[in-house]
Amino acid sequence: MAGCLGLVLLAVFVLGFAAYSLRFGLRGIGLDLSDETYIYTPGGTITNIAIFSHMILGAVAMVLVPFQPVAWLRRRYPWLHRMAGRVIVTASVVVALGGLVYIALRGTIAGPPMDAGFALYGVLMLGCAVQALRHARAADIARHREWALRLAVLVLGSLIYRLHYVIWYSLTDGLWSNADLTGPFDQMQYFAFYVPYLVALEIWLRARKAPAP
Ligand code: HEM
Numbered sequence: 001m002a003g004c005l006g007l008v009l010l011a012v013f014v015l016g017f018a019a020y021s022l023r024f025g026l027r028g029i030g031l032d033l034s035d036e037t038y039i040y041t042p043g044g045t046i047t048n049i050a051i052f053s054h055m056i057l058g059a060v061a062m063v064l065v066p067f068q069p070v071a072w073l074r075r076r077y078p079w080l081h082r083m084a085g086r087v088i089v090t091a092s093v094v095v096a097l098g099g100l101v102y103i104a105l106r107g108t109i110a111g112p113p114m115d116a117g118f119a120l121y122g123v124l125m126l127g128c129a130v131q132a133l134r135h136a137r138a139a140d141i142a143r144h145r146e147w148a149l150r151l152a153v154l155v156l157g158s159l160i161y162r163l164h165y166v167i168w169y170s171l172t173d174g175l176w177s178n179a180d181l182t183g184p185f186d187q188m189q190y191f192a193f194y195v196p197y198l199v200a201l202e203i204w205l206r207a208r209k210a211p212a213p
Contacts, residue, residue, distance in 0.1 A: 014066060017159045018059040025055030038109060047105045054098025057091035058158060064088050065155045068148060085136065085148070092129040092151060096122040110181040110190075117190025124194070125154045146205055153197050161193035 027033060029052045033040040041047040064084045067073060074081045100122040108114040128151035135144035168177065168185060176185035 010066060013159060013163065014062055014156075017162060018062045021055045021062070021158075022059035025052045025057075025059065028052030028055065041106055044106070047102055050098040050101035050105070054095045054102070057094045057098075058155075061088050061091040061095060061155045062159065064091075065152045068152065082136075085132070088151070088155070089129045089133045092125050092155060095155075096125040096129070100126075108181075110186065113187060114181060114190050120191070121154065121157065121194055124198075125151065128154060149201060149205070150198060153201055154194055157194040157197065160197065161189065164189060164193060 028037075028040060028048060032042070034042045039051055065088055068081060068084060068088070100119060103115050103119050103122070108118055128147050131147035132144055132151050135141075135147055165177075168174070177183040178186070181189075
């Protein structure tokens with residue numbers, strides 16, 4: 001029962017954020033949003049294509065990724081798992097490269113420390129996407145599964161980043177956070193939306209592999 005409720009909640013958050021990201025991305029590609037958001041660069045065609053296409057494909061990856069670990073879906077429709085996997089890997093590569101190009105050409109709102117946190121996030125996503133695909137192609141399913149799970153954590157990381165803010169602001173009314181994202185809470189967030197979750201996943205993966213005492 002608690003598991004079902006958790007899945008429904010996850011679906012609501014994933015769909016809500018993916019819809020926001022898709023809409024933002026499509027508007028940014030088609031319209032001049034300079035009056036609306038600092039993320040839009042007036043006259044910056046490459047920067048805008050990079051960041052807004054990353055939002056569009058990020059939404060696609062985020063909607064598909066929760067279905068991939070479901071065992072009965074994989075067994076019953078293996079072709080669907082493979083097709084969705086290819087879409088997720090391609091989307092993740094575009095998402096990561098788009099974010100990295102934006103950081104290189106424009107930089108994040110909070111400057112170098114946030115650039116570093118988000119650049120590492122992009123590099124890890126790129127690496128996990130390539131490894132998940134490589135091991136699937138080599139039919140090394142155990143390794144493929146590990147890298148695909150790491151990739152899933154990173155894809156969901158973008159949602160986790162926003163959820164941390166929602167929880168923090170509802171508990172503290174925005175303590176240690178400001179509009180430039182340079183407060184102590186914001187600084188922690190540069191890495192806190194993916195590093196602890198990747199570490200938890202590693203611990204879980206290792207515990208599963210350890211021989212029973
Ligand atoms: C599925 C994954 C992702 C999705 C859905 C996503 C979506 C978004 C959205 C909607 C925004 C607009 C800001 C907002 O409204 O909060 C954004 C901003 C941004 N994203 Fe992503 N993103 C993803 C992954 C990544 C990755 C892997 C990187 C790193 C390379 C990255 C780098 C950035 C940067 C640098 C910004 C602008 C930050 C700023 O200065 O405010 N994103 N992303």
